[in-house]
Amino acid sequence: MGNPAAGQKKLLDRERFLQITRQLYDSEHFAYLLVDHQWQVLEVSDNLVDYGFPLLVPGLLATDMVDFLVGLDATEAITLPFINSPDGKPIRVRLLPEAANTIVMVSDATEEFLGQQMLQQKANENQLLLETQDKLMRELKEAKALLEEKNSQLEEAARLQSSFISGLSHEFRTPLSSIIGYSNLLIAQPSLDADTLNNNLEVVQRSGKHLLSLVENLLDHGKYNSSEITLNPKSVNLVALFNEIAMMVAPLAAAKEIEFKSRSELDGDLTVFLDDSRLRQCLINLLGNAIKFTDIGMVSLAASWEDDQLTVKIKDTGPGISSEHLQQITKPFWQAPGTGKAGTGLGLTITEQIIELMGGSMSIDSQLEKGTEISFAITASRVEAELETNGGPVTDIDDGMRLLFAEDDEDIAALTCLLLEEQGVAVTHVGNGEQALAELNSQAFDLVLMDLHMPVMDGFTAAKKIRDDGNTIPLIIMSASSNSADQARAQQLGCDGYLVKPVDIQDLLAMGQQFLLNRGTEK
Amino acid sequence: MNSDRINELRLRYQRSLAEKAENVSKLLVQVREQALEKEDLQVQVHEYLHKLAGSSGMYGYQDIADLCRKTLTELETNEFTALSERLVQIRNLLQQHA
Numbered sequence: 001m002g003n004p005a006a007g008q009k010k011l012l013d014r015e016r017f018l019q020i021t022r023q024l025y026d027s028e029h030f031a032y033l034l035v036d037h038q039w040q041v042l043e044v045s046d047n048l049v050d051y052g053f054p055l056l057v058p059g060l061l062a063t064d065m066v067d068f069l070v071g072l073d074a075t076e077a078i079t080l081p082f083i084n085s086p087d088g089k090p091i092r093v094r095l096l097p098e099a100a101n102t103i104v105m106v107s108d109a110t111e112e113f114l115g116q117q118m119l120q121q122k123a124n125e126n127q128l129l130l131e132t133q134d135k136l137m138r139e140l141k142e143a144k145a146l147l148e149e150k151n152s153q154l155e156e157a158a159r160l161q162s163s164f165i166s167g168l169s170h171e172f173r174t175p176l177s178s179i180i181g182y183s184n185l186l187i188a189q190p191s192l193d194a195d196t197l198n199n200n201l202e203v204v205q206r207s208g209k210h211l212l213s214l215v216e217n218l219l220d221h222g223k224y225n226s227s228e229i230t231l232n233p234k235s236v237n238l239v240a241l242f243n244e245i246a247m248m249v250a251p252l253a254a255a256k257e258i259e260f261k262s263r264s265e266l267d268g269d270l271t272v273f274l275d276d277s278r279l280r281q282c283l284i285n286l287l288g289n290a291i292k293f294t295d296i297g298m299v300s301l302a303a304s305w306e307d308d309q310l311t312v313k314i315k316d317t318g319p320g321i322s323s324e325h326l327q328q329i330t331k332p333f334w335q336a337p338g339t340g341k342a343g344t345g346l347g348l349t350i351t352e353q354i355i356e357l358m359g360g361s362m363s364i365d366s367q368l369e370k371g372t373e374i375s376f377a378i379t380a381s382r383v384e385a386e387l388e389t390n391g392g393p394v395t396d397i398d399d400g401m402r403l404l405f406a407e408d409d410e411d412i413a414a415l416t417c418l419l420l421e422e423q424g425v426a427v428t429h430v431g432n433g434e435q436a437l438a439e440l441n442s443q444a445f446d447l448v449l450m451d452l453h454m455p456v457m458d459g460f461t462a463a464k465k466i467r468d469d470g471n472t473i474p475l476i477i478m479s480a481s482s483n484s485a486d487q488a489r490a491q492q493l494g495c496d497g498y499l500v501k502p503v504d505i506q507d508l509l510a511m512g513q514q515f516l517l518n519r520g521t522e523k
Numbered sequence: 524m525n526s527d528r529i530n531e532l533r534l535r536y537q538r539s540l541a542e543k544a545e546n547v548s549k550l551l552v553q554v555r556e557q558a559l560e561k562e563d564l565q566v567q568v569h570e571y572l573h574k575l576a577g578s579s580g581m582y583g584y585q586d587i588a589d590l591c592r593k594t595l596t597e598l599e600t601n602e603f604t605a606l607s608e609r610l611v612q613i614r615n616l617l618q619q620h621a
Contacts, residue, residue: 411539411578415532453573480577482592483599502580502588 025105033104037074039063042101051106052087062104068093074102082113172214179207206251216281218346231357231487234497234511235383236276238310239266242303245280249287249301256291259298266305273491274310274380278354285347286314286374294318297371308382313375321366329364357484381491401425401512402444406436406462407451407478412501416449419505431455433462440466445473447512450495452479452486460489467494474515478503536582537620543575544617551610568606569598575613587616 022045025032031051034043039062049055054065063069068083072095080093085106090113096103182200186192192200246262253260283301290299297317304311321329330352355362360378403420407413408431417427428445430436434457436450448466452459463475476497477490487498497511550568557564572591580588594609 409574409578411532411536412581415529415536415581418528418532451577453570480573480580480588480592481595483596501577502583502585 031106035062035102039074051085082109179204231275233273233275235271235273238270239268241276245283252291258294261300263302271383272380273383282351282354285351289347290314290316309377309379311377315373317371320368320370322368401446403427403447404439404445405429405449408454433457436462448473448475450477463493463495540617540621544614547610547614554607
């Protein structure tokens with residue numbers, strides 16, 4: 001049997017405990033819900049509604065009214081640190097089970113939640129900083145690598161510059177020594193026999209020409225960099241040009257006791273429209289290199305013409321070029337190390353640039369100790385000779401070339417007419433293309449010299465009309481424009497030559513005479 | 524006889540340089556006042572410099588011809604940033620030789 005007094009005391013103690021708990025909750029602004037272990041509501045603090053809870057009255061099932069209680073065991077102590085109250089506030093919920101009941105304690109967790117958020121934010125920021133640091137480190141490494149590469153390039157440039165200056169000095173000194181030495185001989189021995197005199201003068205001339213080609217390469221390199229290099233195409237007899245080149249380089253090969261072979265599959269009368277001086281420059285550069293680097297064996301030059309394309313092959317039995325050096329060989333100022341052959345390192349660069357400018361391409365095939373073959377192909381149009389001449393021009397300057405000159409600029413026209421007349425040329429001057437057409441219909445001429453930019457009718461229009469009319473008279477365009485598009489258009493329209501102003505009258509006359517030779521124009 | 528006539532022409536050309544400098548100045552004013560995108564102005568400048576390049580070169584003023592040609596190349600590649608500066612340089616050269 002139980003002790004009623006002890007039971008009464010226990011009940012009083014429990015009441016007292018609950019009272020203290022309520023006071024404590026009130027003082028700490030906690031809310032609570034007292035439920036039995038089946039979630040039936042026994043008691044609710046007044047402030048529970050402040051957290052947005054629905055009105056819970058004793059007898060109701062708490063799990064029917066409060067979603068987050070569903071699934072929880074009322075006999076198990078648990079803390080839910082951050083959940084949203086029914087009105088969206090962050091709250092902390094603790095289940096405090098007793099023998100028969102469970103207190104569900106609810107407290108405001110806004111501060112902890114914000115603190116937690118702040119910590120999370122800090123953690124995120126730290127993570128971001130770490131990632132930024134990693135990125136910066138990577139960028140630093142890349143920048144360092146780039147800097148090292150640039151340094152290496154600068155070192156290479158300095159090496160090239162030094163090698164270029166040393167090569168250039170050597171390259172210039174050799175022909176200069178030759179010129180000075182032989183001219184000293186000529187001064188010291190004025191009464192030399194004719195053969196020795198000629199030989200000495202030829203050496204001086206050859207050395208002078210070699211110097212000139214070196215200077216031209218240097219100047220062209222500068223020009224190409226500033227896109228100022230121009231082509232001056234005209235009618236050129238290819239056989240004559242290749243013969244001239246062969247004659248020029250043969251003595252260089254002979255001096256090194258190597259063989260030089262020139263094999264041409266070109267027709268004797270093959271005349272094409274291209275810039276002969278630029279082609280000559282390419283051939284001299286390539287052949288000069290081949291001879292310079294070949295100490296034993298031979299150098300050969302082969303040329304062929306097919307489908308409006310000139311193909312040139314230059315072979316040598318020199319030391320060859322390694323595949324590693326083949327990648328470098330056309331770079332400006334680059335020279336193969338350890339060859340002991342000085343040079344400017346520009347010859348191949350310029351040659352490749354000129355060939356590209358001529359619409360062609362250059363290829364190099366080489367193997368160490370087996371020699372090198374350099375070939376290139378350029379497209380040019382063939383100039384058809386209409387009347388064959390049997391020696392000597394039909395019309396030459398002495399006979400009084402009749403020239404029709406279309407130019408609207410009075411200053412240019414007056415000076416050009418005077419300079420031409422001084423050379424025995426009979427000039428008819430007109431101020432535009434339309435007048436030129438009228439003059440061509442009214443009298444015979446040997447040559448037309450035409451400006452491009454003129455009022456009433458420009459040079460291109462007039463040239464087109466002349467060719468459309470079936471007139472094949474030699475026609476030279478003379479313009480201040482060095483634009484390659486204008487030059488290409490002139491060629492397309494069937495013009496025979498293109499001269500950039502200021503025009504050298506001797507060049508003009510030489511070109512005119514060449515046309516007369518090629519075409520045999522009748523007076 | 525011809526050399527006298529050539530000298531006469533050279534002298535005549537030299538006397539025209541001051542007027543040519545004046546013409547370049549006028550172009551310069553237009554270039555500075557108008558938008559460079561204006562095609563008619565580009566054409567006008569191009570035509571004048573083209574003629575000047577040709578004639579100055581023929582009469583031995585290679586510096587003027589070179590500068591004109593350089594400016595023409597820039598115009599043909601739509602590079603107008605230095606046009607005013609170039610025109611000033613050309614005008615100065617013309618005045619210098621006049």
